[in-house]
Amino acid sequence: MRKLLPSLLFLLLKLSYTFAGSPFVATTWAFTQATINAWEQLNSYDLALDALTVGCRTCQAMQCDFTVGYGGSPDENGESTLDALIFDGNTMNMGAVGGLRGIKDAIGVARKVLENTQHSFLVGSLATAFAKDMGFPEESLTTNYSSNQYETWKESNCQPNFWQDVTPDPTKSCGPYKPKSTCSLRRRHPDPILTNEIPQDIPESVFNTGNHDTIGMIVMNAYGHLVAGTSTNGANHKIPGRVGDSPIPGAGAYADSEVGAAVGTGDGDVMMRFLPSFLAVEQMRQGATPSQAAQTAIDRITRKYPSFFGGIVAVDKNGTVGAACNGMDRFPYTVANRTSNGAVVYYADCKQT
Numbered sequence: 001m002r003k004l005l006p007s008l009l010f011l012l013l014k015l016s017y018t019f020a021g022s023p024f025v026a027t028t029w030a031f032t033q034a035t036i037n038a039w040e041q042l043n044s045y046d047l048a049l050d051a052l053t054v055g056c057r058t059c060q061a062m063q064c065d066f067t068v069g070y071g072g073s074p075d076e077n078g079e080s081t082l083d084a085l086i087f088d089g090n091t092m093n094m095g096a097v098g099g100l101r102g103i104k105d106a107i108g109v110a111r112k113v114l115e116n117t118q119h120s121f122l123v124g125s126l127a128t129a130f131a132k133d134m135g136f137p138e139e140s141l142t143t144n145y146s147s148n149q150y151e152t153w154k155e156s157n158c159q160p161n162f163w164q165d166v167t168p169d170p171t172k173s174c175g176p177y178k179p180k181s182t183c184s185l186r187r188r189h190p191d192p193i194l195t196n197e198i199p200q201d202i203p204e205s206v207f208n209t210g211n212h213d214t215i216g217m218i219v220m221n222a223y224g225h226l227v228a229g230t231s232t233n234g235a236n237h238k239i240p241g242r243v244g245d246s247p248i249p250g251a252g253a254y255a256d257s258e259v260g261a262a263v264g265t266g267d268g269d270v271m272m273r274f275l276p277s278f279l280a281v282e283q284m285r286q287g288a289t290p291s292q293a294a295q296t297a298i299d300r301i302t303r304k305y306p307s308f309f310g311g312i313v314a315v316d317k318n319g320t321v322g323a324a325c326n327g328m329d330r331f332p333y334t335v336a337n338r339t340s341n342g343a344v345v346y347y348a349d350c351k352q353t
């Protein structure tokens with residue numbers, strides 16, 4: 001028996017390794033290089049947080065579609081600001097930054113918030129001060145590309161923009177704007193509680209396939225440690241100070257190693273009101289498949305905003321991946337796992353609403 005003990009122990013360890021889960025990386029959009037880099041990192045060290053950081057950092061450095069990292073989505077002052085989140089599904093701890101100015105590595109700073117503070121979320125210029133203390137260099141996030149984007153927008157009379165119910169008419173001018181009188185506001189927006197009215201759908205979304213592409217990434221290691229995160233430069237021509245859904249837990253990303261994880265991308269001003277990543281994880285907790293869970297999260301939004309633009313990727317703790325979307329024909333997402341032989345891009349067909 002004594003002789004058998006080591007082999008029995010080894011077998012037990014091997015079994016728990018096998019059943020703990022099958023490691024994977026899943027990413028919004030066709031961000032293959034980010035997925036491959038995260039997967040290689042995972043294979044080398046099997047640390048989910050490191051793999052996610054490496055993956056998101058890849059897109060930040062590559063300026064994926066100019067909507068992740070520096071030099072994209074300039075705000076109304078021409079400045080790029082960054083949002084990022086990293087959520088640990090083992091500890092239910094997180095780190096996030098919103099409206100980060102002058103620091104390129106937003107996911108790195110979010111990781112520092114997670115690991116070196118008891119806080120969850122730092123924003124704006126004071127997040128920059130924190131990042132500098134943590135050793136990140138302060139540098140301009142403006143490039144020729146982003147200043148051209150900004151100049152072209154100014155030349156087109158600041159169209160499109162995110163203003164409403166202001167004067168002068170935001171569809172014809174650059175501001176500065178003032179609110180319209182409260183009386184006209186009331187006429188335009190009757191109290192939905194009193195009228196039981198479904199809110200107006202988004203007039204014409206500034207979000208579309210040319211203005212999107214947050215990286216949302218989910219990683220699970222061989223021991224079933226699930227983490228989820230995001231990195232983005234947000235919305236093109238946003239009003240300065242705007243933070244999107246991406247750094248908000250349950251909106252941009254959510255993970256619970258006992259269940260699964262989800263990430264979202266799209267019109268964050270609308271999506272954050274529905275906490276779609278949280279909802280998708282809770283659906284999986286109730287037994288929904290990842291595809292069903294992602295679809296439920298999307299349906300919850302389209303019920304009120306039928307034309308919103310966005311997608312959700314959900315993965316359960318067994319590594320089954322699903323996705324759902326709205327406002328486009330199909331939504332690409334990328335997966336790497338033990339059988340994929342590199343990163344494979346899949347497409348979810350959006351349900352026609």
Ligand code: SD4
Nearest residue numbers: 212213214234244266268
């Ligand atoms: C935001 N959700 O800031 C992000 C942008 C995005 O696809 O994902 N676009 O609203």
